[in-house]
Amino acid sequence: MYLHVPFCTSRCDYCAFATWTDRHHLHDTYVDAVLAELAAAAARGALRPATSVFFGGGTPSLLGGRRLARLLDAVDRVEGAEVTVECNPETTTAELLDALVEAGVTRLSLGVQSMVPHVLRGLGRHHRPDQVRRAVDRLGAAGIERYSVDLIYGGFGEQDADWVATLDAVLALDPAPTHLSAYALTVEPGTPLWRDPARHPDDDVQARRYELADDLLAAAGLDWYEVSNWARPGHACRHNRTYWQQGDYLGVGCAAHSHRSGRRWWNVRHLDRYLEAVARGGTAVAGEERLGPDEAALEALQLALRTRDGVPDHAFPPDRLARLEDGGPLGPLVERHGRRLVLTRRGRLLCNVVAGDLLPRTLTISAG
């Protein structure tokens, strides 16, 4: 289950998410609407006990403990379900954390992005590194052991040393993060960053930073399990894995995406339109697509390729498999783990190339 919270105190200039900074008066209205959407789904029989719940945004912590608890209470969960809330360091108060633990939240994802002040400013983030440390202190005090840190690399003005300093500082947090996501700053069309090419990140620099991160994280006991995600053993994000394993999930709230058995659909993106739609009929679906079995199988391969599980070698057409061994440039991108092919570190950085050059263009599932 994914719940989208479309509120932020300010919009970062690289951000293309569905989030608003001027609609804080709608917090309750929005929570009611999401509850209504959930109720409608339940009435349709579309709700199954969730194995994981993820509050993403936006800035879910802005809703406050009481509202988040109301939402979580409405979600039927399996025993031991993973429940994650994304929080910004500056809004992670002791009261919030207590309320979240009380409500059943098992995991936090902290939007740290960087531990270097000038890099944070360049990203348009308003917290300071010491606020991160305090938030982590409170996390420890609240008894939350599993938490993840989100980082972004390649921001304007960031040097390799800044990135190393960020990684060092994050790894030195106490308690230490059990999980880390490091995302290359991506220029999304329409954002202020997009309109300012002088601040666009350089692919080579980002590749180097990725490698720096992978080295430092691995040395600290955090292993990659997906292109942009690292975790201590047993701490991979269950919710995240559902996406890569083509699992079923229901997304509620504006702009949320859902998947069930080859059908993918998504809610209207705009907060106001979402509220109107739910008020009218309890749902707010904007579009959908249905994958045929072949398409779905190909997508499964593309998704699995991003993970440490990799792809079974028989999924590659033989002529393409041969290209891995012909001494050409694709060889160093993939390695064998038994009968599976897994991206090497260079390969992870060129994941799209491997997907495009090695995976079949179309896939026909043979009978049996």
Add this chain to the structure above:
Amino acid sequence: MIDPRRIRNFSIISHVDHGKSTLSDRILELTGAVEARDMREQYLDSMDIERERGITIKAQNVRVHWRDHILHLIDTPGHVDFGYEVSRSLAACEGVVLLVDASQGIEAQTLANCYLALEHDLEIVAALNKIDLPAADPERYAAEIEAVLGLPADEILHISAKTGQGVDQLLDEVVRRIPAPKADPEAPARALIFDSYYDQYRGVVSAVRVVDGVIRSAGRVRFVQAGTVHDIEELGVRTPVPVPIAELGPGEVGYLIAGVRNVGEARVGETVTDAARPASSPLPGYRDPKPMVFCGLYPVEGDEFPDLREALEKLQLNDASISYAPETSVALGFGFRCGFLGLLHMEIVRERLEREFGLSLIATAPSVEYVAHLTDGTTRHVDNPSELPPAQNIDHVDEPMLRVTIVTPSEYTGTIIDLCQTRRGRQERLQYLSAERLELVYLLPLADVVVDFFDQLKSRTKGFASLDYEPAGLETAQLVRVDVLLNGQPVDAFSSIVHRARAEDYGRKMAAKLRELIPRQLFDVPIQAAIGGRIVARETVKARRKDVLAKCYGGDITRKRKLLEKQKEGKKRMKSIGRVEIPQEAFVSALRLDE
């Protein structure tokens, strides 16, 4: 039979935008040939491209009635590439209307066509158009026409084709001043084909001007030069609607359909005579127009090659001046080396291939036809730079020259001289037409004109200069071939023949340009420019290190899959040169003319 004394045959000579199509429209209206309610702009320009670009490509003719006379208006193409069509249209006329914009004055091409008309001994009725515009200065430009062409200023009419002012008077003057055709009705029939086009339903339709005798629709005709005999399927006149007619008498202009399937078999300049009573000698013909500009045309999708061949065959039915021969490029696959009359012609043909036949094409940089004299005493004609033999086998190379006439306001003289000099030009004449305008004549290598000369001239003179050109033979020049190597492998499509003095600079620019255009591969790609094996420039496209989607937003897998699909689509449009994959757009940009 119409009494030839009641016939007037004339063309309008005019510069692009000086109002010829508008005047034709007004004449059609005024003579009642086209009802006002059926009128549409540029009535005679039948091709979409002509109407869009506001230029006439194919000559048209139309019969109208004016008072008790019959006028044949023979339209001429309005672009310098099609100068040969002007001369053949003039051969069907006894006079011309010289139409000049009263705010612009006479332009280079108009001047050239007027000289042509004077050579044919045609009567010139001059009119200054657009006198309704505030910027019109008819007195000034009448004086200029008098000074340049010797036409008395007080005989020059002032008209507005747009409002119709003075157009009736112009027609009266056409009747009064242009002589009736001199024709012998009793002589064996002789008619001149001055245009042919292919109609997909009717076959070849030829525009004919009867010089002597009578052509009858019931008969059979002989094409004197081709030596073929045809049954007439239809004889008619355009009013402008085609109207079948039983006979075309001396001095008349009409059309002939005679079961010909290919314009090459009813060539312009052909003499048509009565098969039963043939004339003993043909009328003076024309030389076939020779292609001057060449380029390779390749389908973006390799499997469209047969479609491209078919499309070229069809176009040639209608335009015998296109030449094409299959060629193979290592870089671009199978395509055709095509010859055109000029740059506009090239552009129009390419546009028609894409628009009318739904093809998407890559065009190589335009080139000209060089004559290489080899050390073994043989010569080779080279219209594709990559086919120039190695330097050590060449004694010398001749290149085609152009005589370019430019008419310009005098303030731009300096910048035009500068342009012509950087293009290896030699000045032949500099002559004032009036205090403010002058005529410059330069001898320029054609190769240096096909590379954005027109654009440069236009931008340097804010569009005020006009030009005309004619072929001026061959000259020996210090030319070398510059090759471009990608990953050590020469790419034929990027080879170019350049003057020695500029070859290194060209090589450096090309390498630098390609470095920007070629996407990064999984390995470093060296780009080299070489002259006869000597590397003169080197750039490197560094290996790509990152191509991955960082994140999957809130489970939006759909977006990710679409991105990958798009990427794959893009890959299909890649051409591989060795291991280097190059998108079509990179070829197109690299081969674009701008420097």
